[in-house]
Amino acid sequence: MKQEELQAIASQLKNPTGEKGIEMGNMMNETNINMTRHSVQNLNIKKENKILELGHGNAGHLEFLFEQAENLKYYGLEMSELMFQEARQINRNFVSQKQAFFSLYDGNKIPFEDQSFDKIFTVNTIYFWQEPEKLLSEIYRILKPNGNFCLTFAQEDFMKQLPFTQFEFELYNTEKVQQLIEKTPFEIVYTETQTEKVKSKTGELVDRAFTTFVLEK
Ligand SMILES: C[S@@+](CC[C@H](N)C(=O)[O-])C[C@H]1O[C@@H](n2cnc3c(N)ncnc32)[C@H](O)[C@@H]1O
Numbered sequence: 001m002k003q004e005e006l007q008a009i010a011s012q013l014k015n016p017t018g019e020k021g022i023e024m025g026n027m028m029n030e031t032n033i034n035m036t037r038h039s040v041q042n043l044n045i046k047k048e049n050k051i052l053e054l055g056h057g058n059a060g061h062l063e064f065l066f067e068q069a070e071n072l073k074y075y076g077l078e079m080s081e082l083m084f085q086e087a088r089q090i091n092r093n094f095v096s097q098k099q100a101f102f103s104l105y106d107g108n109k110i111p112f113e114d115q116s117f118d119k120i121f122t123v124n125t126i127y128f129w130q131e132p133e134k135l136l137s138e139i140y141r142i143l144k145p146n147g148n149f150c151l152t153f154a155q156e157d158f159m160k161q162l163p164f165t166q167f168e169f170e171l172y173n174t175e176k177v178q179q180l181i182e183k184t185p186f187e188i189v190y191t192e193t194q195t196e197k198v199k200s201k202t203g204e205l206v207d208r209a210f211t212t213f214v215l216e217k
Helices: 003-014 020-029 031-043 062-066 083-092 092-094 130-144 173-181
Strands: 048-053 074-079 100-104 117-123 143-154 187-199 207-215
Touching: 020 031, 020 083, 020 092, 020 100, 031 062, 031 074, 031 117, 031 143, 031 187, 031 207, 062 074, 074 083, 083 092, 117 130, 130 143, 130 173, 173 187, 173 207
Parallel strands: 048 074, 048 117, 074 100, 117 143
Antiparallel strands: 143 207, 187 207
16 A cells, blocks of 8 residues: 555544545444444443543444443543444434533643543554643543543554555553553552454454553542
C-alpha cells in the first residue's frame, strides 16, 4: 500500500470523516467490540451511575452498556463531528429517552463540571491524545471521589506491526502508561492484559494484545 493510503487510514482512525468515515466507524465498532465490552465490564457499573466515554466512535455498544445496571445515564464525548452524528442516529431511542447524551469537544478541555461522573472509560483513543497528562487531569477533575476510570488500549508490540500506525499514532505499552499515570493523582486499582484474535485488514486472523487499566480517584 502507498504511503498516502496508509496516512489516510491513520487519519480516518484518528478523526473519521465523510463516506469512508461511516464505514470506518462500523468497522471500528465491530473489530473493537471485545475491548469495549471488557472496558465496560471492568468499570463495576452500579444502578443510577452517570458514565462518560471519550471517543466512542459510532457507539454501537450502548445496548450492552445499559444492560449492566438500571437507570444509567451515558454521556459520550467525541472530536469527530461525523461520529457524533452517527452515534446520535444509531442511539436515537436512548437519546430521546434521555438516557444517552452526546457532545463534541476539542480533545483537551472536558466541558463538564468537577465531580460530575461515577465512571469514565475510553477505548483506543490514547494514541491520539495531544496532551496526555493534561487530559488525565481533566478526567480526574470531573470524576466523583472514589470514581473509576478505565483506560483500554492495544499494546505497542501489536500496533507497530500495522503499517498505518507510523502516522498520527503515539503507541503505548504497559510501562509507558504506568509512568504516565504516576504523574497524576490517580491510584491504579487493577491492570489486565489479554490476547484476542482479530481480523487484519488483509483478512487473516492475528493475535492482538490489549490492556485495561482500572484507576480510582
Ligand atoms: C480508533 S477510534 C476508536 C473508537 C472506539 N472507541 C473503538 O474502540 O472502536 C478513535 C476515536 O476516538 C476519537 N478521538 C480521537 N482523539 C480523541 C480525544 N482526544 N478524545 C476523545 N476522542 C478522541 C476519534 O474521533 C475516533 O472516533
